[in-house]
Amino acid sequence: MQSRQAIHRTAALICATATASSYAQISDDTVRIGVIVDKTGVYSANGGMGVVRAVEMAVKDFGGKVQGKSVQIISADYQNKVDIAASKAREWFDVDKVDVIIESTDSAAAIAMQKIAADKKKPIIFAGSASTALTNKECSAYGIHWVYDTYALATGTGRAVVRNGGDSWYFITADYAFGNALEADTTAIVKAMGGKVVGTAKHPLNAPDFASFLLQAQNSGAKVVGLANAGKDTQNAIRQANEFAITAKQTLAALLVFDTDVKGLGLKAAQGMVYTTAFYWDQNQETREFSNRFHAIHKGMPTMIHAGAYSAAMHYLKAIDARKSDAAEDVLDQMRKMPINDFFAKNGVIRKDGRMVHDMYLAQVKTPSESKGEWDIAKVQSTIPGDQAFAPLSASSCPLAKN
Numbered sequence: 282m283q284s285r286q287a288i289h290r291t292a293a294l295i296c297a298t299a300t301a302s303s304y305a306q307i308s309d310d311t312v313r314i315g316v317i318v319d320k321t322g323v324y325s326a327n328g329g330m331g332v333v334r335a336v337e338m339a340v341k342d343f344g345g346k347v348q349g350k351s352v353q354i355i356s357a358d359y360q361n362k363v364d365i366a367a368s369k370a371r372e373w374f375d376v377d378k379v380d381v382i383i384e385s386t387d388s389a390a391a392i393a394m395q396k397i398a399a400d401k402k403k404p405i406i407f408a409g410s411a412s413t414a415l416t417n418k419e420c421s422a423y424g425i426h427w428v429y430d431t432y433a434l435a436t437g438t439g440r441a442v443v444r445n446g447g448d449s450w451y452f453i454t455a456d457y458a459f460g461n462a463l464e465a466d467t468t469a470i471v472k473a474m475g476g477k478v479v480g481t482a483k484h485p486l487n488a489p490d491f492a493s494f495l496l497q498a499q500n501s502g503a504k505v506v507g508l509a510n511a512g513k514d515t516q517n518a519i520r521q522a523n524e525f526a527i528t529a530k531q532t533l534a535a536l537l538v539f540d541t542d543v544k545g546l547g548l549k550a551a552q553g554m555v556y557t558t559a560f561y562w563d564q565n566q567e568t569r570e571f572s573n574r575f576h577a578i579h580k581g582m583p584t585m586i587h588a589g590a591y592s593a594a595m596h597y598l599k600a601i602d603a604r605k606s607d608a609a610e611d612v613l614d615q616m617r618k619m620p621i622n623d624f625f626a627k628n629g630v631i632r633k634d635g636r637m638v639h640d641m642y643l644a645q646v647k648t649p650s651e652s653k654g655e656w657d658i659a660k661v662q663s664t665i666p667g668d669q670a671f672a673p674l675s676a677s678s679c680p681l682a683k684n
Contacts, residue, residue: 450467
């Protein structure tokens with residue numbers, strides 16, 4: 282029979298082992314967040330270094346540690362190249378022991394990285410890419426689509442334009458996954474509301490000249506010219522559309538617009554434009570408080586991607602803290618269980634297909650006379666409830682949605 286002292290020693294050893302185990306759940310004693318963005322190219326203003334700074338803010342606001350372990354951020358420029366994005370994701374997971382990736386890339390790069398993250402069984406959060414494929418046929422148990430998608434953009438802007446009489450459309454579309462998805466989702470909305478699409482022109486990413494595309498749109502006779510592109514491509518198309526006086530006879534519908542686009546265009550060129558967004562810095566006291574702090578660091582107000590990246594990073598850290606583990610399955614399970622309640626989203630939820638559902642907003646660019654300051658550029662016209670902004674789970678082709 283064991284002596285009383287031996288039993289006590291055994292019990293103490295078990296307790297010590299259990300305690301050590303609970304603290305050992307943070308792999309390598311460090312939580313590593315990889316942030317991959319376009320730092321210098323067409324999407325650098327709406328995402329870029331602003332995403333890195335937003336994630337840095339979230340980590341700092343959280344206290345710089347989780348469960349007593351340090352949180353490190355590494356970042357990379359994917360240079361708008363799918364192969365670089367995929368290679369970096371693989372390197373981060375295999376060599377640098379990155380625990381989660383937060384991205385602001387194009388949709389083709391995002392889809393490639395989602396496949397790698399699924400293979401490596403590591404979380405990836407999409408803050409900047411838009412394709413609904415990420416939560417449909419390309420879905421993954423390890424992927425979360427946080428900020429917006431092409432369905433939400435089409436639902437907001439497309440419906441508003443058609444309701445105002447814009448029932449015939451001609452698309453100028455960025456010829457890759459994002460642009461094609463945005464055109465397809467908007468086309469579905471237009472046709473469902475009794476409208477029609479009379480034509481489309483495809484352009485490469487970072488197109489230097491939109492003249493030929495705009496002339497085709499002008500000659501089509503369509504009431505609406507839909508811009509299914511983003512970033513500097515959208516800005517350049519709008520500038521050249523003004524030069525061709527397209528807006529005198531046709532409505533220009535930019536389907537993905539960021540505050541940085543409006544700022545870059547100027548209110549004179551962009552005034553009156555209606556667009557769909559997940560965030561506007563001047564909505565309420567919470568959004569203003571975050572945005573002013575961000576501005577002090579970034580020297581510009583946050584786009585919805587910047588705000589969403591902060592929100593996603595903070596939610597991720599909260600999930601680790603709650604589960605006392607950075608194991609992917611534990612963290613993802615906790616992230617799905619916890620509602621998202623912050624300045625970015627109220628009562629946001631992460632569905633089985635990876636879609637984070639939250640309210641979206643229909644905004645309109647102010648006129649120069651309405652603006653009271655450098656970043657006073659828009660007004661929120663209406664709220665689009667999350668269950669209306671995003672496609673229902675029942676319509677998802679993601680196998681996870683059926684379970």
